[in-house]
Amino acid sequence: MSGANLSRRQILAAMAAAGLSPAFYQKAALSADGKTLRVRSYADIQGLDPAFRKAAPDDDVMRNIFVGLADMTPGDVWKWKLDAASRLEQTDPTHIEFTLMDGLTWTDGHGAVTADDVKFSFERMIDPKLDAVYKGDWEALDHVDVKDEKSGTIVLKAPFPPLWNVGLVFGSGRIVSRKAVEAVGGKFDTKPPAQCGRYLIKEWQPKQRLILARNPDWKGEAPQFDEVQVIPIEDEKTAELALEAGDLDYTWIPPSSIPRFRQTPPKGGKITVKPSLAYVWLGMNLEAPPFDKLEVRRAVQHAIDVPSVLDAAYFGAAEPATGIIAPGLIGHREKNIYSYSPDKAREFLNKAGLGSGFECTIDILNKTEQVSAAQAIQANLAEIGVTATIQQHDSGTFWSLGDQKSGDAWKKIQLIVNRFSMQPDPSFATDWFTPEQIGVWNWERFNSPEYGELNKKAKIEQDPAKRAEMYVHMQDLMEESGCYVFLTHGVTGIGYSDKIEPALMPNGNPIFHAFKATSSC
Known part of the structure; x- marks a missing residue:
């Protein structure tokens, strides 16, 4: 694709800013033979043991090197x-x-x-x-x-x-x-001791690229591409440049760029948009002062103007969320309990003895939409006298912040903008906020035994109506704790070369081994 008039120097500069080496770029461009698929991942792999995987990029790779029933x-x-x-x-x-x-x-x-x-x-x-x-x-x-x-x-x-x-x-x-x-001792990290999928890991250069090569011993239908190069690019704008220059075949596009790509797609490129099951929220660590006071947490809930946050981060492409369970799934809530009201926010700060305001931090992943969301939240908080400092982290650092086994960083979390990927069952949203997940994925340290019991019961309930009622109440408990401001489920934009047919789940998650080359390739 060459619709954007970009020079090699511009691409190299953007990739250098994202932490990618010039050597990577030269190798990534060598796939004009049609046998190599070049895909962008928003983060590098962090764990390929199914029991200890960290994020969606791990799942994307595991689906190719392992099999399931x-x-x-x-x-x-x-x-x-x-x-x-x-x-x-x-x-x-x-x-x-x-x-x-x-x-x-x-x-x-x-x-x-x-x-x-x-x-x-x-x-x-x-x-x-x-x-x-x-x-x-x-x-x-x-x-x-x-x-x-x-x-x-x-x-x-x-x-x-x-x-x-x-x-x-x-x-x-x-x-x-x-x-x-x-x-190897019962578990592993990023180096699987044995693989059996359609592809095998041929090479991994951390934060540069992971190469999957076709498994010669695979007995099922063979994948179409000889190799898949999985390129971790955390910065969405850098990924856009690489797509527009023809140096990527596939990437997620940030919601803020969807209108532009729809209006003027790159030459030789296409875009599709999928509804997202993921959920984005502002969390508060209830063990970190002053957020150990319910009045302070409630003040923040009333201080955040969610539509303005979404306008800043998603340019109108995403709708406000009413919880962690997306529309269309069992347990989706119709509305939130607490709404935007700066006056109520100030009342709660006065009740907490903090009428003159305070200082705090907002931890975020250094992605464009999260930076924009955090800046809008920062502005909302400033209106009630709260001074918030935004702390950006790369993916490796960010995803260990709330993990007690990784150190003491969890103690310093105050506010955090977070996004969890999702699977098509409500249990996969609610699992991470149980008491057992405190210090693992429950970074707000929300501790509700009632929530934990409901989570167990809802999983085995066969009546959809009763199951939905349980999940709605669980989200009520989350919001009533004051630890959460639900922001959005977002939307998934996918940009890709017209030389491929991407294989995507309904929410846009990729199945790389099922990608196809078009007949014109």
Whole structure:
């Protein structure tokens, strides 16, 4: 694509500002043969162990180097399809029988993929000794019975509706090699001890690129591209420049740029827009003074003019959120409890003895839309006498801020603008705010036993109406705590070369191994 009159010097300067080397650019441009797919990820990989993955970019890579029994189908409707299984059938509410396809093998001499690997992969998720971050995705699992080398039965303690929307079809459903993982001590980070997917990791240069090469031993339908270059570019504007110059085949586009791309798409480029399931919010750490006072937290809730924040960050492309569960999903709330009212905000500050204001910090990921949102929030707070300093972090630093195992940074969090990706079941939104997640992903340190119990009950409730009522009440509890100002679910803009057909889930998440080259390529 060459619609934007950009010089190599301009691209190099932008990439240098994003922390990418000139050597990277020269290599990234060498894919005119049509056999290499060049995709942008908003962050580098941080963990490829299904039990300890960090963010969506990890999931995107794991989907290519591992298999699950099932996977999501590209398109506009949420539905699953067989992946490593040739048969997958729920025979009653608590039993799911499976049979693996023929010919699946592990790399590095670890032999065939077996039903015992499936047993190991799923049961380790609920092993208290491992303490998997994503154990909630499998909390109804009792055990896996192995029938023979390729077949077995998943046995649940109770019916578990989220399993087909989350546990089986996303990261927690990826199968790992028992032999290989046990040989490295029971878990791993960014270096999988064995792989079995359609692609294999050929090379990883941290913060530069990750190269996936087609797996020669894959027995299913072969992916179309020989290689996939996954290029971490945190800055959206830099990614836009690379797309417009023809040096990327695919990237997410920030909502603020969607109107421009719709009006004037780059030559040789296309854009599509998908509804997002993700959720963005302003959080308050209730253990960090002065936010340990409910009156202060309530003041902030009343001080934030959400539409003005979204205008600044998304240029009108995103709608305000009423909670963490997006429209169309069970448990979506119709309205918020607390609304914008600077006068009420000042009243609450007076009640807290802080009528003259105070100083605080706002931690954010250094992405354009979050910077813009934080600046608008900063301005809102200034109107009630609160002086907020914005602290920007790269992805590696940001995603460890609230993790107690990573140090004491969690103690310094006061306000934080955050965004979590989402899967098509409400449980994947609510799981991260339970008491058990304090110091893991619950950075506001919101501590509600009632919320935690409702989260467990809602997962196994089979009546959709009752389940929805539970999830609505859980979001009420979050807002009533004063720890949250719900901002938006955002929107997902995708820019791509007209030489490819991207394979996207309904919310825009990519399935790289299913991307196709167009007939003109």
